[in-house]
Amino acid sequence: MNISNIDIIKSSGEKVKFSLEKLRASLKRSGADEHVVNQILDKVHDELYQGISTKEIYNRAFALLKKNKSHFASKYKLKKAIYELGPTGFPFERFVSAILDYSGYKTEVGTILQGKCVSHEIDVIAHKNSEATLIECKFHSDQGPNCNVKIPLYINSRYLDVKANWTKTSKDKASLTEGWVVTNTRFTQDALEYGNCCGLYLLSWDYPKNNGLKDRIDRLGLYPITVSTLLTQREKQFLLSRSVVLSRELINDKFYLDHLGVSETRKKKILDEISQLCSS
Known part of the structure; x- marks a missing residue:
């Protein structure tokens, strides 16, 4: 069977060609050695068929990793584990806060701040070096939706309203320097373009490249x-x-x-x- 001609179905319903190298990379990311990775690839290869879902491929690879060593399987299921923080977004906010705490920030979760026009509940406020960052977390409990341009548009307007009143509300005289949007899924291209244009820092599952959510989690061991x-x-x-x-x-x-x-x-x-x- 020529596996390069195998169509697989993503969770969004999109049909794409199967990539052995993508599966290999995700398995190696779990920490499994070359021998284990090759064994799993061989078994998954034998079970491929036209129209197989990415979920079926994931479940098979996960079961084989778990049979080998459970912590390999734990690392492999990271993306799914983030979805399992739901159904509400609050555990995800706490999770983002914890990652920042381990990165040298001091954080507050669920703070009400008065803007120039209205008050806002801010998911996470992060302090470092006399600077403050406002962070909004957009959590999705399933793999379908990505964050479109409406999200950074809305968050930027809230950030600007709080910033306009910051000197009156800040308790420690820290400078408000940045607004972030953090999501466990991905941003659409127009969302990225708007965020970069207006100065919002965008953090998603795999963005920025080599410094996305998954990279930070792996680097810090904060699962x-x-x-x-x-x-x-x-x-x-x-x-x-x-x-x-x-x-x-x-x-x-x-x-x-x-x-x-x-x-x-x-x-x-x-x-x-x-x-x-x-x-x-």
Whole structure:
């Protein structure tokens, strides 16, 4: 079978040609070695057919990685794990805040600020070096929608309204220097063009190149609790409700696992998976 002629169906319904190299790159990103990656590619190759969905390919590759080592599978499912932070956007806001905290910022989540015209609830305010950044998070709980130009247009108008009244509302005399829009999906081309033109900083799953959300998460080892392949959905939701958003937070807050009634044997497996993931 010539795999370059295989059409696969994306979650959006779009039909594209299967790329072995894209699958190879995503598998290598999990930390699996060349031998494991090649084994999985061979098995997926044998199961390809015209019109197979990207979800089917992902599920097969995920199952094979999990069979090998669970922390490889955890890293591989990162994008899906971000969607699982939903259905509301609040855990995603906490997640973005945590990434910035580990990057040297001091952050506040869900602050009300008075603009020149109206008041605004700001998802995240980040402080660093006497400068403040206003950050709006646009979370999608499924893979369909991207952020179109209406999003940065709206956020920029809010940013300008707050900026016009900043000197009256700022408590620490920090300068308001930048507005950000962060999404777990992608920006359309016109959204990128508008954001770059008006001076908004745009951060998405894979933008800016080599410094998108996935790159920052991998670089800092800041994986959401939802990447775990060993925690149940109910356990993940319980932890999120207790503001345990990062996997590494569970290492210090392991008493939550006791509260959930997790056995000592299973607790050790969960914590080993997280330790290997965060240090990989």
